[in-house]
Amino acid sequence: MVTIQEALRIIQDQKISLKSELKPLEEALGFALETETIAPFDVPEFDNSAMDGYALCGLFQEYQLVGEVAAGDSKEIELKDGEAVRIFTGAKVPEKATAVMMQEKTSVKESTLYLDEMPRVGQNIRKKGGQLTEGQTVFEKGHLLNPPSLSLMGSLGLEALEVISKPKINIITTGNELVKPGQPKTVGQIYESNSFAISGALQQFGFQYHQKTQIKDDFDATKVGIKRALESCDVLIISGGISVGDYDFVKQSLEENGVNELFYKVFQKPGKPLYFGRKENQFVFALPGNPASSLTCFYVYVLPLLHRLSGYEKNGLTTYQFPIKHPFKNTFGRPSFLKAAVIDGNVEILDGQGSSMIRSMAKGNALAFVDDGETLNDGDMVRCKLIS
Ligand SMILES: Nc1nc2c(c(=O)[nH]1)N[C@H]1C(S)=C(S)[C@@H](COP(=O)(O)OP(=O)(O)OC[C@H]3O[C@@H](n4cnc5c(N)ncnc54)[C@H](O)[C@@H]3O)O[C@H]1N2
Numbered sequence: 590m591v592t593i594q595e596a597l598r599i600i601q602d603q604k605i606s607l608k609s610e611l612k613p614l615e616e617a618l619g620f621a622l623e624t625e626t627i628a629p630f631d632v633p634e635f636d637n638s639a640m641d642g643y644a645l646c647g648l649f650q651e652y653q654l655v656g657e658v659a660a661g662d663s664k665e666i667e668l669k670d671g672e673a674v675r676i677f678t679g680a681k682v683p684e685k686a687t688a689v690m691m692q693e694k695t696s697v698k699e700s701t702l703y704l705d706e707m708p709r710v711g712q713n714i715r716k717k718g719g720q721l722t723e724g725q726t727v728f729e730k731g732h733l734l735n736p737p738s739l740s741l742m743g744s745l746g747l748e749a750l751e752v753i754s755k756p757k758i759n760i761i762t763t764g765n766e767l768v769k770p771g772q773p774k775t776v777g778q779i780y781e782s783n784s785f786a787i788s789g790a791l792q793q794f795g796f797q798y799h800q801k802t803q804i805k806d807d808f809d810a811t812k813v814g815i816k817r818a819l820e821s822c823d824v825l826i827i828s829g830g831i832s833v834g835d836y837d838f839v840k841q842s843l844e845e846n847g848v849n850e851l852f853y854k855v856f857q858k859p860g861k862p863l864y865f866g867r868k869e870n871q872f873v874f875a876l877p878g879n880p881a882s883s884l885t886c887f888y889v890y891v892l893p894l895l896h897r898l899s900g901y902e903k904n905g906l907t908t909y910q911f912p913i914k915h916p917f918k919n920t921f922g923r924p925s926f927l928k929a930a931v932i933d934g935n936v937e938i939l940d941g942q943g944s945s946m947i948r949s950m951a952k953g954n955a956l957a958f959v960d961d962g963e964t965l966n967d968g969d970m971v972r973c974k975l976i977s
């Protein structure tokens with residue numbers, strides 16, 4: 590049995606090798622950049638107007654209107670002192686323009702422009718290179734591509750990006766009692782649901798599974814199922830069959846498939862019988878079958894490794910501290926990740942902490958960490974991971 594910190598350290602210390610691929614911009618969200626990006630040109634590439642209004646030459650209160658520049662126009666108007674042109678947001682500002690005045694602060698009579706106030710030098714002109722200059726580093730290697738990153742990369746004219754590949758993930762669920770939703774079931778059977786939580790959590794963080802298999806509690810079937818799953822994945826996530834019962838065959842089947850155990854059993858609630866192993870460059874998590882145990886272990890242990898394997902700089906969910914709303918004492922006998930709700934900056938530990946209880950987790954939005962035997966009074970700070 591290892592502690593939570595030891596288990597996380599073992600995962601974090603794994604040597605990994607990353608692969609890369611070219612992704613169209615459209616599909617690059619959530620990937621980490623494989624290489625540093627250098628600006629191929631200034632952004633913006635030319636001085637342009639921040640407003641619909643008038644580009645002015647010199648600082649006056651009256652100007653002669655001599656033309657118009659719209660967004661996308663490439664014509665150059667040679668302005669002289671006291672002259673102005675009609676201009677629109679994003680349009681190239683004439684070289685000699687001193688400022689742009691928004692149209693709400695102007696009036697026009699015939700071809701004379703009158704300003705309500707004196708202009709300031711550079712006012713409403715977005716300067717060439719104001720955001721990036723040619724040759725400047727746009728993003729470092731490993732930068733995580735979020736929507737604004739994609740906007741910036743698009744504005745640089747890049748249609749595809751070299752990114753770190755994401756791991757290929759297979760899921761196995763185990764249990765004779767499990768029936769696929771939608772199928773008839775008999776007394777003693779239950780509907781399989783952990784795989785939906787796992788695949789949902791994968792999707793929540795931009796991952797997809799490659800293959801999902803349901804295996805009976807049978808040693809040979811488990812061994813063969815694991816062998817097949819390992820033929821096509823970087824990370825194998827197994828649910829159930831990892832405890833000490835007579836029908837728990839996962840651990841032995843992993844051994845017989847050449848998977849080396851890195852840890853088995855973590856002093857925590859839920860998810861005590863969590864297993865982590867490795868076969869060359871493949872990683873295996875066997876998550877305890879209780880629904881809340883398997884999903885909690887996913888957020889706390891699986892996600893950080895998936896992030897690392899995707900080349901992210903920051904791995905796993907961030908821990909925040911919130912004051913607790915009602916007193917709480919952890920009498921579960923193990924350090925605990927508790928189903929909790931963070932509302933208006935306070936955290937509430939929810940009813941329904943059993944490892945088989947998933948409703949409380951579904952209604953909440955956080956996992957609150959409370960140490961074994963720890964007593965929390967109103968307002969004490971609690972470490973929380975936000976899960977939705
Ligand atoms: N003698 C002991 N028994 C148990 C121990 C122990 O230390 N000694 N640990 C308990 C803890 S803690 C957990 S957690 C569970 C983990 O057991 P397994 O990982 O072997 O999981 P299963 O026995 O296969 O299933 C547990 C529970 O979860 C339900 N389940 C399993 N898979 C699914 C699924 N895909 N969808 C929905 N529900 C699922 C299953 O029906 C069981 O009720 O072991 C305790 N026992």
Ligand code: MOO
Binds near residue numbers: 861877879944945
């Ligand atoms: O550790 Mo188990 O996950 O309490 O039910």
